[in-house]
Amino acid sequence: MSAEIEARLSALGITLPTAAAPVANYVPAVRTGSLVVLSGQIPLADGAPAVTGLMGRDLTLEDGQAAARLCGVNLIAQLKAVCDGDLGRVARIVRLGVFVAATPDYTDHPKVANGVSDLMVDVFGEAGRHARAAVGCASLPLGVPVEVDAMVEIRD
Template structure:
């Protein structure tokens, strides 16, 4: 029976993809006690980058926010796998690390990161409010503009 989180996802029109497998020598998540650490998620759709390029040159702020939101959808898919299919076990999004590939003069990294931050609150309510870092970088894997990792508290 779907829970509150699944109902919110449905209301938002979000269908979670299957959690993607790692593409290098790492695991998609690590669980220690009640803390789940989710490896970096990029804006993949159907296994391919949905966005490529740099903020400030190739992509608008709104496109960057959409890319961050898609990273969030993929992150929630990883969380669902960590929680054995039960997203009701997520008790708190503790921290998000948001990496934004941008030109040197681009300074709206926090606004790009709002794409995922807003999604976490929409989906998890107050438990989705989190600490966050939004950091600019020169490039990211596959030429994507955003990558996001997370620390999440999960109930047993």
């Protein structure tokens, strides 16, 4: 299963980065039983924000979806670290929380969130189908437009 997931990542042109270290007083992931709760990931590439700005003012829907997808890539990197390098241990992406920095009149938060939701299904297949919340907010760390956290079931 791990080889299949790695092949999917490769086919999508995704090379996972090294899991980012926390920048404040938190841990990147907490495991309780078979559930892993992953801290929010932002669209970082090479240690810096790849996208900044507000949805509805500075960025197109496609920009937002790409930012959400990059958050998902960073979540998968964190998940791979939790799974000791074996993404085949992922039993289910249970829930994604997608925070979208946007103008007050912006209403396409769910469409932005599809950037990460689609990625999880593309990578994990049926196990990537998940519950989700897409929430608008005034701002996010470092001026990024999207942050995504996750709950994931893993196997031992």
